[in-house]
Amino acid sequence: MEFLEQLPALFSDFANPKKRIFFGYLALSVLIALGWLTLVRKTSIAEALRRIFDRRVFFSGSAIADYKIFVINRIFTFFISPMLLSQVAIATGIYFFLHSLDFLNPAAFTGVNQATVVVLFTLTLFLFDDFSKYLVHRWMHRFPVLWALHRVHHSATELTPVTVYRVHPLEGVLYTLRGVVVQGVTIPTFYYLFGSAVSLYTVVGVNVLVFIFHVSGSNLRHTHISISYWPWLEHLLISPAQHQLHHSVAERHFDKNFGAALAIWDWMFHSLHLSSGEGELVFGLDASEGSSASSLKTLYLQPFHDIFRILRRRVRGFYGLAQRLMTRV
Amino acid sequence: MKSLKLTTCLVATMMFAGTAYAVETYGPFPVTVLGYDGEKENSVSYSGQIARHVLHDSLKKLAGKGNGGANAAELEAQMLSYFNGSETDLPIIAPASKDGVPVKQTMLNEISAGKNIAGKFYDGSMPAWPGEMTGKEVILHMISHAAKADGGYDAVNGYDYAQLISKFTMGAMPYSQAVDNYLDEKLGEGVKPNGQAYKTGAYYTGKEHVWDEAFGYFGAASHSMRLSAEDNYNVAKLRDLGSADLNGDGVIDLKTEYVFGPAYYAAGADKSGKTAYMETMMGAFIEGRALITGANGQNLTDQERAKLQSHAKTIADNWELVLAEATFKYAGSVYKDISAITAASSEEEQAKAFRKYVKHWGELKGFAMAMQSGKNDLGKTAVHLNRLIGFGPVTLDGTFVSGLDADGNFVKERKMSWNSYQLHMLRVQELLAKNFAIEARANDATAELAGLLESLSGDGGAETD
Ligand SMILES: [Zn+2]
Ligand SMILES: [Zn+2]
Numbered sequence: 072m073e074f075l076e077q078l079p080a081l082f083s084d085f086a087n088p089k090k091r092i093f094f095g096y097l098a099l100s101v102l103i104a105l106g107w108l109t110l111v112r113k114t115s116i117a118e119a120l121r122r123i124f125d126r127r128v129f130f131s132g133s134a135i136a137d138y139k140i141f142v143i144n145r146i147f148t149f150f151i152s153p154m155l156l157s158q159v160a161i162a163t164g165i166y167f168f169l170h171s172l173d174f175l176n177p178a179a180f181t182g183v184n185q186a187t188v189v190v191l192f193t194l195t196l197f198l199f200d201d202f203s204k205y206l207v208h209r210w211m212h213r214f215p216v217l218w219a220l221h222r223v224h225h226s227a228t229e230l231t232p233v234t235v236y237r238v239h240p241l242e243g244v245l246y247t248l249r250g251v252v253v254q255g256v257t258i259p260t261f262y263y264l265f266g267s268a269v270s271l272y273t274v275v276g277v278n279v280l281v282f283i284f285h286v287s288g289s290n291l292r293h294t295h296i297s298i299s300y301w302p303w304l305e306h307l308l309i310s311p312a313q314h315q316l317h318h319s320v321a322e323r324h325f326d327k328n329f330g331a332a333l334a335i336w337d338w339m340f341h342s343l344h345l346s347s348g349e350g351e352l353v354f355g356l357d358a359s360e361g362s363s364a365s366s367l368k369t370l371y372l373q374p375f376h377d378i379f380r381i382l383r384r385r386v387r388g389f390y391g392l393a394q395r396l397m398t399r400v
Numbered sequence: 401m402k403s404l405k406l407t408t409c410l411v412a413t414m415m416f417a418g419t420a421y422a423v424e425t426y427g428p429f430p431v432t433v434l435g436y437d438g439e440k441e442n443s444v445s446y447s448g449q450i451a452r453h454v455l456h457d458s459l460k461k462l463a464g465k466g467n468g469g470a471n472a473a474e475l476e477a478q479m480l481s482y483f484n485g486s487e488t489d490l491p492i493i494a495p496a497s498k499d500g501v502p503v504k505q506t507m508l509n510e511i512s513a514g515k516n517i518a519g520k521f522y523d524g525s526m527p528a529w530p531g532e533m534t535g536k537e538v539i540l541h542m543i544s545h546a547a548k549a550d551g552g553y554d555a556v557n558g559y560d561y562a563q564l565i566s567k568f569t570m571g572a573m574p575y576s577q578a579v580d581n582y583l584d585e586k587l588g589e590g591v592k593p594n595g596q597a598y599k600t601g602a603y604y605t606g607k608e609h610v611w612d613e614a615f616g617y618f619g620a621a622s623h624s625m626r627l628s629a630e631d632n633y634n635v636a637k638l639r640d641l642g643s644a645d646l647n648g649d650g651v652i653d654l655k656t657e658y659v660f661g662p663a664y665y666a667a668g669a670d671k672s673g674k675t676a677y678m679e680t681m682m683g684a685f686i687e688g689r690a691l692i693t694g695a696n697g698q699n700l701t702d703q704e705r706a707k708l709q710s711h712a713k714t715i716a717d718n719w720e721l722v723l724a725e726a727t728f729k730y731a732g733s734v735y736k737d738i739s740a741i742t743a744a745s746s747e748e749e750q751a752k753a754f755r756k757y758v759k760h761w762g763e764l765k766g767f768a769m770a771m772q773s774g775k776n777d778l779g780k781t782a783v784h785l786n787r788l789i790g791f792g793p794v795t796l797d798g799t800f801v802s803g804l805d806a807d808g809n810f811v812k813e814r815k816m817s818w819n820s821y822q823l824h825m826l827r828v829q830e831l832l833a834k835n836f837a838i839e840a841r842a843n844d845a846t847a848e849l850a851g852l853l854e855s856l857s858g859d860g861g862a863e864t865d
Contacts, residue, residue, distance in 0.1 A: 235864065271856065
């Protein structure tokens with residue numbers, strides 16, 4: 072009985088337009104997929120629907136693990152509130168710090184009209200947020216300790232919109248911290264310069280640019296519907312097909328397309344891979360990773376085990392180095 | 401409505417039966433002195449404290465009367481007559497009748513004769529002001545400079561003497577006297593015992609009068625408990641005769657119907673809707689008085705005294721918070737004023753913004769000094785507060801008062817940027833919020849920032865690809 076009472080809270084993200092899996096965005100994704108398959112790929116509506124709601128995908132071991140992880144990870148959300156407190160601390164600290172820059176008065180730009188401030192703030196926050204996602208994602212692949220965590224997301228062999236929640240809780244913490252830092256820096260800086268004119272241009276309470284990202288099918292990146300954009304557009308925005316390619320097991324696709332909404336970061340830092348001419352992709356990890364698509368025990372615990380091993384190796388390395396240095400002295 | 405209020409008082413008085421009873425006004429309370437055979441029926445008396453509030457309000461008004469030096473000697477003498485008291489009766493300069501809001505008394509002796517501020521002024525060390533002086537020396541220093549200034553305004557050093565004198569006094573006299581004397585040692589056993597008249601022939605007992613005097617220093621109207629924060633505020637501003645005139649005689653009786661400084665600032669914080677200082681303090685005053693009256697002219701038992709002391713603690717604690725709220729508020733005003741000064745587009749606009757800034761700074765400084773005139777040694781907090789606020793505000797050429805020369809004149813040997821001084825104001829607010837349980841926090845310079853952060857939280861920042 073008590074469990075049933077908790078159900079609405081458990082699934083509140085489906086009703087929250089700030090979240091990607093908001094039912095409205097999901098419905099729009101279905102429509103976009105349907106349009107793509109029938110109009111561009113010229114399949115029949117029946118065939119299109121069969122592919123969109125593919126039972127082999129949604130009832131696969133990998134997808135079922137996604138669903139379980141979605142529920143289990145809710146338990147870890149209580150880690151989030153203390154981090155929001157640290158956001159206030161960061162923001163206040165930066166706001167205080169800015170006062171020490173004698174060449175820049177607080178509210179120095181209060182004369183700027185409000186519309187300009189709102190546009191500037193909305194754009195800056197979106198760009199900074201998107202870039203930080205690119206950067207952290209890149210680190211996730213680059214550093215072994217972080218990869219041990221991020222591997223959980225890549226262990227999915229079938230992609231569903233819920234795969235966005237297929238994240239090790241520790242990676243979730245790191246991503247939240249990323250958001251804390253971005254907002255904790257951007258907001259006080261704008262507030263310092265523009266005073267109370269600062270506000271976000273929102274639609275249904277969401278940054279309008281994030282809203283556009285979601286209504287244009289952000290959920291499709293974690294599906295089997297391979298929607299590509301024109302090559303020029305894939306230099307600017309990450310298409311669903313480009314992110315699917317990020318999940319590919321093929322070695323030529325490794326460390327490509329780290330971007331969230333924008334492709335410009337991948338383009339700038341040479342990790343962009345266009346989607347054309349790639350054919351059917353296989354998702355998941357190389358067998359050598361020793362991960363699992365469906366075992367929760369492996370998904371939750373293996374990262375700790377791996378991190379421990381990596382750190383132990385490091386410590387031994389340092390110890391050995393220190394010993395060699397000592398004997399030399 | 402008014403007659404109804406009166407009836408309530410009378411009923412409350414008649415219901416007196418030796419136990420605590422619910423009353424909403426401070427008095428009337430029956431005479432309990434054993435063996436008293438005079439005609440008095442109400443033992444409440446605090447007119448001496450009201451006279452001192454009136455001396456303070458008048459002194460504040462005088463502090464703004466200088467003409468830049470010509471009348472300095474004369475004005476200083478006049479101010480000192482209000483500070484030290486006078487053999488002859490003094491006219492009440494403030495609070496004085498306003499259009500449609502007449503004040504009953506016009507001369508001080510109509511309230512109480514022979515009173516002064518000097519005898520009740522905090523005279524411990526006051527490091528917040530340059531010159532290493534005691535509290536009383538500081539106020540005399542301020543008075544002498546106020547007399548020489550033009551309209552109480554010293555643009556060079558950034559002082560508004562009316563504000564400085566008034567706000568400092570609000571702590572150094574009523575607050576200090578109440579929390580460090582009447583609500584402290586005078587509540588002790590054997591001091592002004594309740595089993596005896598306060599003095600021979602008095603119609604109030606020792607403890608009754610001690611408590612009344614503390615209430616008098618708080619400066620609320622006897623019926624402030626019944627008024628909203630807004631009403632109390634408007635009564636103090638002489639804007640609302642209806643709310644003030646409890647007995648319906650068409651005039652405001654300063655002795656019972658007016659709201660003076662300390663109570664006015666309690667109401668000011670309560671206007672935020674986040675605090676209830678007036679209700680809490682009035683409640684404690686009334687319950688404390690009812691408890692003493694309930695002892696029926698006998699000495700208080702240990703239990704009764706403990707209860708009384710807990711009411712006293714409630715009053716002292718909240719009083720300190722009221723002063724901290726005011727300090728917090730004016731630090732926020734000063735912060736905003738600096739933005740206006742730096743953003744000013746003409747010299748005239750800047751001078752106007754600077755005048756406002758100096759006024760608010762005077763209030764900030766005065767209240768910060770008031771906080772340091774009570775019973776509590778604020779220790780490190782006071783040191784930091786004084787360092788952040790400084791001896792004087794940063795002035796238009798970037799300098800600020802750093803001390804006094806041998807003749808007692810201000811010297812400005814240090815400089816600071818506007819930004820740094822704004823940061824100091826943020827730190828003042830941070831310091832106060834951290835060390836005092838203040839809730840109203842008017843003019844919070846970082847509240848908007850916190851609100852902005854709040855409004856953007858939970859936006860899916862944790863979504864991973
Ligand atoms: Zn990845
Ligand atoms: Zn992904």
